[in-house]
Amino acid sequence: MTTQIVESVLAEAEKQDAKKVTEVHLTIGKLTFLGIEQVRFAYRILVEDTIMKGSKLIIKEKSGVIECPSCGYKGTLETEDNPMYHVPTPILKCPECGEAAKIVEGKECTIERIRMVK
DSSP states (O other), X not given: OHHXXXXXXXXXXXXXXXXXXXXXXXXXXXXXXXXXXXXXXXXXXXXXXXXXXXXXXXXXXXXXXXXXXXXXXXXXXXXXXXXXXXXXXXXXXXXXXXXXXXXXXXOOEEEEEEEXXX
16 A cells, blocks of 8 residues: 555656655545554655655544444444454444444545645
C-alpha cells in the first residue's frame, strides 16, 4: 500500500513539474488494518532516492463504521490488532447481534493533499 502511495505522489509531482515534495497528507481508515508506524517506516525507505526525500508524512486516522443487515445496527466497531483482520476479507461481527456486518466507512486510504515546490 505504501508503495502505491509513493508512486501516486511521484506521478502527480511529475505532472506538476515539481522539484521537491515537502508534505504528504493521508487519511487512513482504521478498518484498513494498516499499521500507521509500518506505513511511516516504509514511506521513509521508499522516498529515500526520490524528490520526496525528507518530506513530512501527516496521517489522519478515520474511525470505522459498520452496518448490520440483520439487526440494523450502524456504528463504530472496536478493533484490536488481531491477525484475523489482516486477511483480504475479514468477517466483522455486529456488536449487537453477532451476525456478519459490512464496512460502511473506515476502509479508505486517501491522499488528501500534497505540498510541492516547483
